[in-house]
Amino acid sequence: MLGIVELPPGIDPLARATDEQDVPLQDITAAPRSYTVEVELTGATSWHSSCSCDESGELLCAHGAALLYRWLAQPAGFEPRIQPSAAQEKPVPRPSPTASRPSTAREALKAESLPNPPANNAVRYSPDLVNILVQIGLGELRGIAREYNLATNGLSRQQLAEQIVRAMKQPDVVRKVATTLEKPQRQLLAALSLAGGLVHDDDLRGLFERFSLGQPAQLQRALLALQGKALLFRVNSFNADLLARNGGPGDLLDIGWFVPAEIRAALRVFVPVTSFDPEQPDEHKGLPRVQDLPPLRILADLLLVARALDGMRIEPEDAWPAAPASEPEQPVIHPNTAGSSHTALLSQPKELASPALLEALKKKVSFAPSFLRFAIQVLLLAGIVQRPEREAPFLRILPDAAQLLLGSNQAEVLSDLFKLWLQSPSVAELFALQEDGIRLLCRMTPLNVPLLRAGELAEENADARRTLVDLLAQAPIGQWMQFTAFSRFVYRLNPLLLQRRQRLLPAPHWWLEAETGKVLKPLHLGDWQRAELLYVARLIMGPLHWWGLCDVALSSQGRLLAFRMTAVARWLLHNIPLDLEIPDEEATPDTPEVLENGQVLLPSSARYWPIIQLFEQCAEATGVARSQLRYRFTPQALSQALSQGYQMTRLLEVLRQLVARSPQEEGPAAQLLARLERWLAGYGRARIYTGVTIVEAIDTSVMRELTATTSLDEYVIRSLHPTIVVVKPDATERLSDELKRRGQSPLIYNEDLYGSE
Structure with a gap:
């Protein structure tokens, strides 16, 4: 592992004080320090390390230990390097963030940006196929070469392996080889590709049975056929180079199967679709309600929520903490089963916004509580909203939040925010199931200590979220898909969507219940539909719809009937550029609404960014009102704008056009315009006196x-x-x-x- 440990200005908490040399305080606090650390694990208790702090000894230095702890706590923040045979080399692991706060919103996003999500048919960790093929017997290797029409005479095992890998990188050759497979074999290969390209032995058998691909004997024959064509490989240990993100953590898998990235990219397997016509009314449910959002709409909504949070006071009795909790929330002991089976009911963790905060926020903006929780989570992750401190229990936003979210770099900002949300561990979507009557319980020790380790639920939820997004990345763009059929396919493909890690434990650490004492078992379709199905529906109707990845069609009761992937999904999941309309500056002169007290309301939208930018430069932002951005002109704000060289010609022109369209000749708009003209006429006027x-x-x-x-x-x-x-x-x-x-x-x-x- 290679990383950079950065420390903020101040006394180094990781440095060891010595009696022989005492570093002056002013030298330590002059600037932040950065240490480059490299750790190579050679065994369970042995390693080689090097650090720029030049500390020598048998033990790891404090910076190396910090890097290891970071890797244990957030393994998703590290991105492995590609082997030299790959086309490009991956960047080094993500540096450990510093404790200092960024000064601008753009710096906050750069400090928190994470690796790109895997694109369609891409394995996050690409193994070295040459090394794997070399370990196969020479006779089997020659048989694989003949499948690809390669010459085998006079070639060594290493040369044969290199020729096979070169052939596998040619999509036309791979497709020609795949056409020789029988139908069940092709279906199994497609299912493995859609499942992430990496499955455990037990999962493979279950997947074969759920898709009804044949008898157990046919499974073995299909595996041998796929192995004989180098379309599927069996490995005995998944190290960091062989493990794909979709397959789960490597230390949990001993024996499994994986489809190489070259095969997945060549076959272009898509999610099967059951078509849906949103314009066709149902006999009992009527015409479905189609909800679609303009591209990048979420950025304007995030700005509105951020402005509503700015300056909001967090009361002492509010359960929302001043800093994210580092330990799992202490569960509430279930009164019916605590004495017998040592189980506990999990309560909402403090990292989620409290009901009191959401209630205060709903009075300012007209968003659903689910979106408000999501928006607060994203704004905190990006550093646009700063958590309150003990001395000042007020929420603050970065001064250039409007420029970041509505400015010219909207596409880049949305991509950064989406990657940040996708890779960050969170329990938000998991605990949202409580609104549907699903309870989360965990196992306790005889001393009533929860078996859950810190961050276990967040990692489970993050894995499920990424798995579903990776699957949707392989769905067709612009085609309506029936949600019932899609959910059934998800169940067949991966029933352990939420509890993938729990299947390897003798007794699960946590589980879901819809009724007291009745555990929901995800391998049973009925139980899966009562929990995991709701999770998938909420994720599609909620965050994925808000990000703009999909449009949804809902019934009159609000149930998800169908969805379709949008052009934004093609951009965020496949890195295909998105064509955006440039706002028309001349089409928005009558946007502002002037209140009786002289304050101005503006819609939070990228279309009105030219006018919003004027008010950001010349006025003072005072929060939101009527779900719009609110501004107030003050002498101090106007003086600061003039001192920075901003011209007021465009601002006065906008206000004059607004007055011309106003039905009241002496209304609030005319009064505001007269006041600004009077201030500007008197600002900076100089009088020269002589003879004094x-x-x-x-x-x-x-x-x-x-x-x-x-x-x-x-x-x-x-x-x-x-x-x-x-x-x-x-x-x-x-x-x-x-x-x-x-x-x-x-x-x-x-x-x-x-x-x-």
């Missing part, structure tokens, strides 16, 4: 002495500076005489005698 007499002292102490010993106060007209005053013309002779009587000779400069300076 000025008294200047060398410093303030001399000026105080003059005031005390002479009659200077009687002649002062205006004080320009603590050491410069304007006096009456006849004061020159009298003040000069008073100073001469005290033995002092003032320097007198006469413009008539010496000319102007």
